[in-house]
Ligand SMILES: Nc1nc2c(ncn2[C@@H]2O[C@H](COP(=O)(O)OP(=O)(O)OP(=O)(O)O)[C@@H](O)[C@H]2O)c(=O)[nH]1
């Protein structure tokens with residue numbers, strides 16, 4: 263048996279899916295979180311093992327965007343290589359029945375057995391909404407089960423109800439109803455079964471008066487972002503020092519146990535120096551995500567999208583681009599996929615093209631390393647942390663560049679029609695500590711898996727390239743120059759000399775195409791091998807960088823990473839989502855040109871001003 267969870271956006275389908283199948287798919291308080299079909303398995307109380315599908319939210323079976331189309335295709339059996347699901351579980355938000363029942367009535371016409379999951383019952387009770395389940399069942403003509411997807415046994419009744427569904431029973435399908443009739447019927451059902459409280463949205467309205475205010479709203483948005491970046495620096499230092507100390511200690515222990523030789527070199531200079539130099543940035547990444555997760559659950563993000571709509575429209579985007587772009591702060595890959603909920607194809611393409619300009623969390627270690635090494639730990643105006651300010655500036659530069667690029671794209675295209683922003687505003691919700699902690703744990707695991715996987719693999723590879731072939735006895739320069747990596751690095755400095763990159767940076771940029779944090783790990787390994795060859799004492803990477811690089815080089819590399827075109831998974835996602843090699847090539851070329859141009863300008867100006 264296969265069941266599919268379907269319903270309006272933000273009704274709690276994914277939360278229910280996670281609860282039923284024990285998965286950890288992304289849940290957040292705005293529409294359009296899920297944009298792909300996801301499959302899991304659950305066991306019914308009678309021991310039967312069934313497949314469960316989580317679908318993107320949809321308002322009706324007449325899709326207006328790509329993610330809605332996926333939901334329609336799956337539940338009508340049009341999805342390639344897949345039959346119709348046996349049972350549809352229509353997830354409705356009990357606090358928003360006026361809207362959500364309409365879709366349940368539309369689904370009923372498909373003839374597939376349906377169970378209605380009356381979700382968010384806890385919130386409905388709190389709001390004083392009284393629902394008579396029996397009346398609702400008979401008025402809808404469908405079984406209705408109350409659920410609370412965020413409570414650990416909140417779907418027990420649903421599992422029971424699924425056992426009782428008769429698969430063979432296909433109800434008589436009435437003549438297709440027009441949307442207007444569906445709406446009327448939904449109201450009639452509502453009138454019979456639901457008693458609404460007098461005023462249920464008082465708090466939301468009061469908050470919105472401030473948060474959506476054209477002036478105060480923007481000020482509040484700016485302050486939130488500002489505090490976020492301050493916190494990344496202000497809170498992380500003790501934890502970072504701790505991790506740095508532990509990695510140094512482990513390196514010291516291994517060095518004293520193992521005899522000098524290639525094995526010790528590989529472990530200490532390759533693995534520990536490489537992965538350790540990335541690992542120290544875990545606290546900063548978690549602090550950033552603490553804010554992002556709390557904002558996602560609060561229901562604030564779609565409001566921010568409204569605030570930004572005017573500005574984004576002027577720049578050739580729309581308020582709908584806001585959430586995909588915001589997701590790109592975690593990583594451009596889910597950000598680009600989230601553009602599926604943008605209806606207009608041009609807006610969608612513009613958003614895809616600028617999504618890589620949002621600073622993804624993989625770039626945070628690079629920024630943090632260079633800021634830590636070159637920007638003094640000072641207070642500005644007594645309270646603001648200078649390093650946090652610079653970080654804010656770098657993120658801001660990415661956003662500004664995105665607006666500029668989309669503005670240029672808008673100039674180029676002929677059709678400049680306007681689109682109104684229509685976006686559902688969810689109710690505000692205080693994020694629960696448990697959900698935020700689970701989200702943070704998830705993020706930490708993703709990061710640690712990258713460190714232990716691709717980053718480890720590439721640093722080991724780089725270590726070999728740095729040590730082989732060994733220099734012959736009569737080789738004049740440093741041994742590292744003779745190695746493969748040394749030669750590649752020196753060759754590339756020809757291209758990158760005008761932007762001020764030394765050969766260590768050049769060699770680190772190549773594995774950085776697979777994952778940007780590898781740039782930091784690679785620098786850690788390169789300098790550790792160099793120090794070992796020179797019999798110098800090992801130092802933390804940030805100290806080495808501070809001592810050996812000019813300020814102009816550091817600034818140039820910082821600016822390079824605002825644009826940082828070299829990320830293979832982003833390019834692959836652009837290719838998949840646009841289905842066009844041409845757009846992919848355009849993205850690669852324009853990002854590379856911007857990166858090179860901006861770094862060149864930065865380096866030349868900084869050198870001219872005496873920072874070289
Ligand atoms: N209080 C309460 N909140 C819930 C419940 N179910 C889901 N939520 C919250 O509702 C919001 C939306 O949940 P999701 O599971 O992401 O909704 P979805 O239907 O998958 O949304 P899309 O993927 O955008 O279509 C999240 O903030 C959840 O934490 C519930 O039973 N009670």
Ligand SMILES: [Mg+2]
Nearest residue numbers: 275276295296
């Ligand atoms: Mg979902």
